[in-house]
Amino acid sequence: MLDNTQSGVMTEKTPVLEVSDLSVARSNSLVIEDANFTIHQGDYVGIVGPNGGGKTTLLLALLNIIPRTKGSIRLFGQDIESFSNWEKVAYVPQDAVNFDPHFPLSVRELVALGRVNRSNLGRTLKQKDWEAVDEALEFMGISDIANRRIGQLSGGQKQRVFVAKALVRKPEIILLDEPIVGVDAGTQEKFYKKLSDLNVAKGITILLVTHDLTAVFCRMSKVMCMNRLVNVAEITEQLEPAEFLRKAYGEHFHIVFHKHECERVFEDE
Amino acid sequence: MNASGFSKMNELFDIFRLLGFQFFQNALLGGTIAALACAWVGLFLILRKEAMIGDGIAHTAFGGIALGLLLGVNPILTALLVSILAVLGISYMRRRGLAQSDSAIAVMLAVGFSTGLIIISLAGGFNVELFSFLFGSILTIDQTDLIIVSILGISTILILGIFYKELLSITFDEEGARLIGIPVRPLSLAFNLLVAITIVLSIKVIGVILVVALLVLPGLSALQLNLSFKGTTLVAIGIGIVSMITGILLSAVYNVATSGVIVFTAAGIFLFIAIYRKLE
Numbered sequence: 210m211l212d213n214t215q216s217g218v219m220t221e222k223t224p225v226l227e228v229s230d231l232s233v234a235r236s237n238s239l240v241i242e243d244a245n246f247t248i249h250q251g252d253y254v255g256i257v258g259p260n261g262g263g264k265t266t267l268l269l270a271l272l273n274i275i276p277r278t279k280g281s282i283r284l285f286g287q288d289i290e291s292f293s294n295w296e297k298v299a300y301v302p303q304d305a306v307n308f309d310p311h312f313p314l315s316v317r318e319l320v321a322l323g324r325v326n327r328s329n330l331g332r333t334l335k336q337k338d339w340e341a342v343d344e345a346l347e348f349m350g351i352s353d354i355a356n357r358r359i360g361q362l363s364g365g366q367k368q369r370v371f372v373a374k375a376l377v378r379k380p381e382i383i384l385l386d387e388p389i390v391g392v393d394a395g396t397q398e399k400f401y402k403k404l405s406d407l408n409v410a411k412g413i414t415i416l417l418v419t420h421d422l423t424a425v426f427c428r429m430s431k432v433m434c435m436n437r438l439v440n441v442a443e444i445t446e447q448l449e450p451a452e453f454l455r456k457a458y459g460e461h462f463h464i465v466f467h468k469h470e471c472e473r474v475f476e477d478e
Numbered sequence: 479m480n481a482s483g484f485s486k487m488n489e490l491f492d493i494f495r496l497l498g499f500q501f502f503q504n505a506l507l508g509g510t511i512a513a514l515a516c517a518w519v520g521l522f523l524i525l526r527k528e529a530m531i532g533d534g535i536a537h538t539a540f541g542g543i544a545l546g547l548l549l550g551v552n553p554i555l556t557a558l559l560v561s562i563l564a565v566l567g568i569s570y571m572r573r574r575g576l577a578q579s580d581s582a583i584a585v586m587l588a589v590g591f592s593t594g595l596i597i598i599s600l601a602g603g604f605n606v607e608l609f610s611f612l613f614g615s616i617l618t619i620d621q622t623d624l625i626i627v628s629i630l631g632i633s634t635i636l637i638l639g640i641f642y643k644e645l646l647s648i649t650f651d652e653e654g655a656r657l658i659g660i661p662v663r664p665l666s667l668a669f670n671l672l673v674a675i676t677i678v679l680s681i682k683v684i685g686v687i688l689v690v691a692l693l694v695l696p697g698l699s700a701l702q703l704n705l706s707f708k709g710t711t712l713v714a715i716g717i718g719i720v721s722m723i724t725g726i727l728l729s730a731v732y733n734v735a736t737s738g739v740i741v742f743t744a745a746g747i748f749l750f751i752a753i754y755r756k757l758e
Contacts, residue, residue, distance in 0.1 A: 272657065295659055302654070312525065312650060315706035325647045327659035331640045358704055378658075 222249035224286070225382055225414050226271065231280035233263070233270045240266045244280070244439035248416065248431070250381070253408045254441075255425030255432050256418045258457040262436040264418045265303060268384050271416075272300055285381070296326055299375035303386040303418075306367040310360035316370050317355040320345055323377035345377040349403060365389075365396035369403065376407070382414040383407075389419070397421065401428055426450050434458075496730060504619045509722040509740075511631035512680040513692065517718030518638050519676045520693035521711055522669065524701070525649050531568070531670070533690040534583035536677045538564040538590025540686050543611045544597035553611060554626050554678060561674035564590055569667055614685030614737035616726060623682055630679040634672050645669060646707060683722075684737040692718065695744035702751045717747050 226248040233241040240263040248254060256264050269275045271282060273289045282289040285297060323345075324338040346352045349369040354362065362370065368388050375383050385404075389397050401424045408415050416433075419425060425432050426444060433441045436457040442448055455462050496502045523529050542560030546553030564586045571582035598608065610618065619627070638645070647655040648662050656662045680689045700714035725740030732739075 274657065295657075300654075300657060305651075305654075308650070309525075311701065313701055313705060313707050313710040314646075314650065318646075318707050319650075322643070322647050322650065325643050325655075325658065325660065327661075330644060330660070334643065356706070358706070360704075 222251065224248070225250050225252070225284070226416075227283040227286075228271075229281050229283075231270065231282065232278040233266055233275065234278045235266060235275070239278070240437065241270065241435070241439065242437050244435075246433065246439060246441040248382075248414060250414055251408065251412050252414050252431050253405070253429040254414075254416045255429040256416060256435065257420065257422060257425060257432065257454070258435040262457060263439075264435060265386055267435065267439070268300070268386055268416070268418065271384065272298065296328070296378055297381045299323075299378050299380035299383045301371050301375050301383070301385045301388050303388075305371045305388070306364065308359065312359065314359050315356050316351060316359060316362070317342060317346065319359050319370060320373045320377050323374040326378070341377050341379065345373040348376065348407075349373040363396075365393075365400065368400055372400075372403070372407075376413075380413065382416070384416045386418045387420070388417075389421075397424070404428075422450065422454070493727060493731075501617055501619070502726075502730070504621070504624045505616045505726055505736075506723060508619045508624050508627045509616055509683050509726055510719055511627055511635075512676075512683040513696075513718035513722035514715050515631045515634045515638075515676045516680055516689070516692040517696035517714045518711060519634065519669075519673055520718075521697035521700070521714045522645060522649055523673065523693060524697045528579065529690070529694050530580060531583050531673060532677060532693040534568070534587040535561050535564055535674050536681070536686045536689045537587045539674075539678055539681060540612070541590040541593035541597070542678075543681070543686070544594035544601075544608065547607055548597050548601050552622070552626070553607075554623065554682060557611075557681060558630075558675065558678045560590060560593075561678050562671060565667075565670040565674045569670060610685075611681055612686050613735065614681070614683055614688065616683045616736045617730075619682055627679045627682065630675050634675050634679070637668070637672060641665060641668070684740060688737050688741050691741040691744060692721075695741070695748050696721065699744070699748040699751050702748075702755050717744065721747060 224247050228244055228246050231241060231244040232239060244267070256267065258264055266275065270277055271284075271289075273282070273292070284292045285294065287294075321334060321338065321342045324334055324341060329338075343352070343355075346355050349372055351366065351369050351373060354366060359367070359370065371388065372383075372385070375385075389400050401421075404415055404417065405428050407413050417429070430444060431441060432444055432448075432450075432453065433439060434454055434457040438456070440453070440456045442453055451462070497506075520529070520532065523532055539557040539561045542557035543553040545551075545560065546556030549556070567586055568579070568582045571577045571585070572579055576582070577585060644655070644660050644665055647658075647660055648665060652662055676693070677689050680692055684692050696714040696718035697710075699717050700710045703710070703713060705713060721740055721744035724743045726736055728734075728743070729736035729739040
């Protein structure tokens with residue numbers, strides 16, 4: 210795929226995730242059927258679709274947590290079965306924020322857990338690990354609450370903390386499963402803004418499961434809509450959101466989406 | 479109280495003189511190591527919502543103690559063997575889906591304790607020695623006991639220190655830890671073995687019946703203070719050691735059961751913090 214960069218030179222974008230003929234069944238029922246798509250470096254992908262449409266299942270399959278019925282997944286050019294460089298991949302699960310509020314952990318300690326991996330098993334975190342923690346806290350704008358207990362955080366703060374935990378690993382791709390459920394619209398907007406910054410400033414590929422269609426069509430580069438079948442499209446002027454989304458939501462689905470909604474979103478910033 | 483009683487009391491009141499006795503030094507050192515290991519392991523147990531595994535393994539160890547007394551082997555070693563078998567048994571039952579965690583613990587507790595009872599009845603009873611293991615006899619810790627307690631305790635503390643961040647990661651989010659490549663199952667099994675070792679090294683100090691208090695009370699007290707994980711761990715260990723030393727000294731002064739006073743002190747600290755937090 211070719212990418213028109215700021216310099217005007219056409220460069221080839223590197224595939225990060227290549228999915229071919231992927232089918233996944235859960236409880237003997239097919240949840241994903243014959244999915245084919247490629248995600249490139251720097252893509253910001255919104256995954257939408259009705260509840261039970263297979264969005265979470267897709268993320269879990271991409272992380273090799275659940276088995277495939279058929280098909281192949283390649284991560285950074287390597288078959289997922291032999292892929293070992295999981296430090297490049299970060300995942301924020303749907304229920305990440307539903308932790309025990311009495312768990313005795315400060316924000317800084319929680320984010321530092323993101324530096325724990327197989328390669329530093331049994332070794333204490335080093336200075337550079339703590340520097341990465343502080344950098345992630347600063348990027349997410351939560352340095353001021355670094356010593357606060359995680360049980361004392363608001364919904365929006367919790368989400369930022371978990372993204373910081375994912376970010377501290379210096380990943381090249383982040384998968385987020387509905388990370389902003391149950392917070393007010395203003396907090397949601399700030400959160401999407403931070404993800405956009407992450408995507409642009411650090412070039413991190415983002416796959417985000419969400420029901421916020423405005424955020425998807427205003428901020429992201431690709432939309433994946435799924436209801437067992439997976440459809441992926443570049444978000445361009447030509448893409449008609451309602452028509453595209455009907456592939457997953459059904460013929461009776463209606464959405465009135467105007468360009469000025471995006472202008473409002475960006476004006477608020 | 480007769481004259482000899484007063485004289486004995488005066489002698490006990492002299493804490494500095496007591497500290498000069500080998501048996502008292504053994505008690506303080508063994509007790510401190512046990513308290514440290516119990517508080518640290520216990521905090522993880524509370525957060526993993528597995529505090530009852532401590533009680534279960536302690537009661538299972540009773541069978542091992544009876545076996546040691548029957549065979550004339552150091553009961554701490556046989557208790558260690560039986561406790562490790564119990565941990566492996568509980569893990570096996572969970573993994574094979576034979577029983578949920580709490581049911582597996584209940585099964586092991588019952589089997590271990592009944593094994594002990596059968597051995598006692600077959601041996602015709604060894605009441606005095608057995609009593610000391612059921613309720614602890616910290617002041618009778620000899621050099622051999624102290625060496626065993628030190629080796630087990632320091633090994634436990636070292637392993638906890640080495641895998642501290644991995645155990646914290648598993649305790650907070652097991653699925654997430656598995657995803658980032660932490661060997662969750664081996665480390666969970668290793669942790670449960672540490673629980674068994676910690677309980678066994680504490681049996682001589684506090685006894686089978688009350689060891690769960692030494693595991694749980696320091697952690698529960700520290701958790702009320704809303705500190706970071708590091709802070710909670712340090713405070714829990716501090717409370718465990720303070721309870722242990724205060725318990726030993728008070729029991730020596732007032733000539734009452736040491737294990738009872740240790741637990742009472744720990745419970746008192748827990749209650750004090752609870753009231754303080756309520757009034758705050």
